[in-house]
Amino acid sequence: MNTHPHTTHAYDYVIVGGGTAGSVIASRLTEDPDVSAAVVEGGPSDADRPDVLTLRRWTELLGGELDYDYPTTEQPRGNSHIRHSRARVLGGCSSHNTLISFRPLPSDWDEWADAGADGWHASAMDPYFDKLLNHIVPVADEDRNAIARDFVASARTALGVPVIEGFNEKPFHEGAGFFDLAYHPETNKRSSASVAYLHPVMDTRDNLTILLETWAYRLELDGSRARGVHVRGADGTEALLTARREVILCAGAVDTPRLLLLSGIGPGEQLSGLGIPVVHDLPGVGENLLDHPESVIVWETEGPIPDNSAMDSDAGLFVRRDPDSAGPDLMFHFYQVPFTDNPERHGYARPAHGVSMTPNIPKPRSRGRLYLTSADPAVKPALDFRYFTDEEDHDARTLVDGIRIAREVARTEPLAGWLRREVCPGPEITGDEELSAYARSVAHTVYHPAGTCRMGAADDPDAVVDPELRVRGLDGLRIADASVFPTMPAVNPMIGVLMVGEKAAELLGGGAR
Template identity: 70%
Template sequence: MASTTPNGAESAYDYDYVIVGGGTAGCVLAARLSEDPDCRVCVVEGGPSDVGDDRILRLRNWINLLGSEFDYGYTTVEQPRGNSHILHSRARVLGGCSSHNTLISFLPLPEDLDDWVARGCDGWDPATVLAYRDRLRTNIVPVAEADRNPIAKDFVTAAAGALGVPVIEDFNAQPFSEGTGFFSLAYQPEGNLRSSASVAYLHPVLDRPNLTVRLETWAHRLLPDDAGRLTRVAVRGADGGDVVLRAERELLLCAGAVDTPRLLMLSGIGPAEDLRRLGIEVRADLPGVGENLLDHPESVIVWETDGPLPPNSAMDSDAGLFLRRDTGQARPDLMFHFYQVPFTVNTERLGYPVPEHGVCMTPNVPRARSTGRMWLRSADPAEHPALDFRYFTDPEGHDERTIVDGLKVAREVAATAPLRDWLVREVAPGPGVTSDADLSEYGRRVAHTVYHPAGTCRMGAPDDPMAVCDPALRLRGVDGVRIVDASVFPTMPTINPMVTVLLVAERAADLISGRTSVRGAAQ
């Protein structure tokens, strides 16, 4: 096994690369960079291992991980036009959110990557990025037939019939504009086991002598080396003691869209005036750090079913729907998850009853136009940052309109056979809520997140004043650091972003090592 605790002489803290964050991207980088036996790689992970832990490894248990000891549990500031009570779960475990989420796995749509290129991110075009799909080690497959719950099958049939959209057997077979079907998941159907980034990339190589994995260790400050390069990181272990880890080549920040900008700001890299107000010495004035906070907001509509449902399912939200309201666009602008359980955490707060047996649909905004920001509340590394997603604040009202339309579409599908034959009544918001104003008020107050924060250290062109890193993922104005996680997204992909993070990490491994890319061009 790779070393998991600091020990030995001072030289034990010297590595070629130190990866801060053993999550989705960090596992990819650790596996790829340590393929070179002469390259010393250290991964710093704030949580425990997932090895042998069925609570983590069994996919269908994902919902019980939210708010558990495996969750950092970030909250939001008040959301005047949304739900101020959302717990933004961020995984505290090896594998990061790929050990914590539903593992719904979509390749980014080509137009999503075209958006990145239009924002000055040369080298992130569809031809370059999508070529890395063949390198992915995660086992991405459509939901197995044995895991296809009968009510979910009837949802798919009803959605196709009501809306005239195709049934899609494999959403990753080719780009799609709209459609309904069972999703692809990164899992092993036999045993309902995760094929997370840790399982697929790290578990097979934990015995490499050049790979060190430091668990229950939290990074709280970046430090310069003698040449002024930012290649040192101060970390704190479970015993409360501090250690400085040294990267001879580069520090690789993979802590995610909340903790990567948080670490940068604690280290004096970010909006200068904000940092000075907290008494933090400014190392680099980068105003984009913490800005451009993106998410996929969604609402919920709940039905009671006539008794319990059949028990088979991959993870209880494994079918869904993509729809184009604007048929002049190639990409869907409305998305649904179909839950085979009544997700009532937000409706119950507003006084709605909780059915003993039920289902729900969650209209989702694939490319929300409302953007937020995050910032430090204090210079204390232990204090959680402030997260303000500014849900439903875009001036054109696009996000709000998407939710209203989604609630209406959900009712249309629910009224269509064969799904309607399962349903007893609409519990929330109830059939009496019909006006656009009332649907908007309800839809925004029960809105939730699908845990997709991104964009807070976005990459961009040299003349973009808010870009935090360049298209090679190098931190601007500071030598020795690259960022590799969802925080570098300049815009949010239409689909669930985990596979996009995997692709970013695979490409980053080539950029870092200087290896030839999958397209054959030297990077």
């Protein structure tokens, strides 16, 4: 970053976050050579980094130098040891995750519209999927591990669900199959947001500036208008980046509300208590924290299993237990590894060879909050997901049902022939209360925080952005990332975030008109 302390640099748009949505918006806006945009990215480039670009190496990135690694506050009914990985690299979490790619279900979009996100219903949003530049394909035949194939077959036999080939071809309520991934099978290379949207243009567009390893720590406001953002480079140099048109926050469901709060935009009482001057009292900032928690059941296999795989969790299962549910209400990832990180804390041993099924809550009802504990920008915010605290105990009951259903699949051939024994929770754990206690204590995240700047009707006092993604009560400031989700999609949300980016670019006048 070639700036001097307190210098000012002007652009038409300043985009905070070069992640999943930020990459889309930067690319689309600068298709017009007369529009300039700066992207503020806290991490380095992903270009020429095989540790990032090789999809199967995704677990190496968790907790490492490219991870902001946010802790969870004490969880009275859940696992308090969950670490929330947030990627510190160009491409954001699309450079960090498994790239499991689901078009949000029509019921997910329609739920948003019902929550006050006018214009975000399914028929309006579906066309944005076809605009995506990512290479989204089913797991290739050569990556389809034999035990994963048998998992799919056993799920069909045990549960009577269909086998789905191409989860994005049409809406579904339940089914088992291999996922669609945003990757290039012949090389196992990611087709992340940065690879698809920025790599082809980042060295050729003079109107696109990408500021790497640069941290945005405060917004600059002139009255009710966002004028720009204060940034600090890795070497400590500071600058003000001003936006002639708009500032767009794409820093994700943790760092977007964090930046707003540090800038005095959020719940006034909370900010005053930390000595942060209240610039704009906006009570919804940091509220409505969502996630897709899941638990795990692990089996030891009879011996080593084949090691061909796209990323070790290539197949999954969706179940609709409640026929009145608009979509699936239980989901499983099938891991071709014994996923015992959290069970080991409770004394379970990791088998030398094994597999896991992870019952996941597609439509969680518990809601948490994000808040600051200090006015110091360097202090991480507190993430209180309030896991398993919904009044009807829906979330915990979903995991209990999930363990029972996983056991049904596991005792069905051909998968049963691979399995020697259930390692955890162990076949002796059978009662509802015991299963619930186990499932909650070893629960983990699949890194889907969302909802902390939720979208709603323009007159909704608890909404942070309106359906045009404009921050309520301010001018020149929009948000486009998972923080605007009013509710959690039933499926992995990355494609939804990419589609939010495409829609945001169109709202701003960029991309195909």
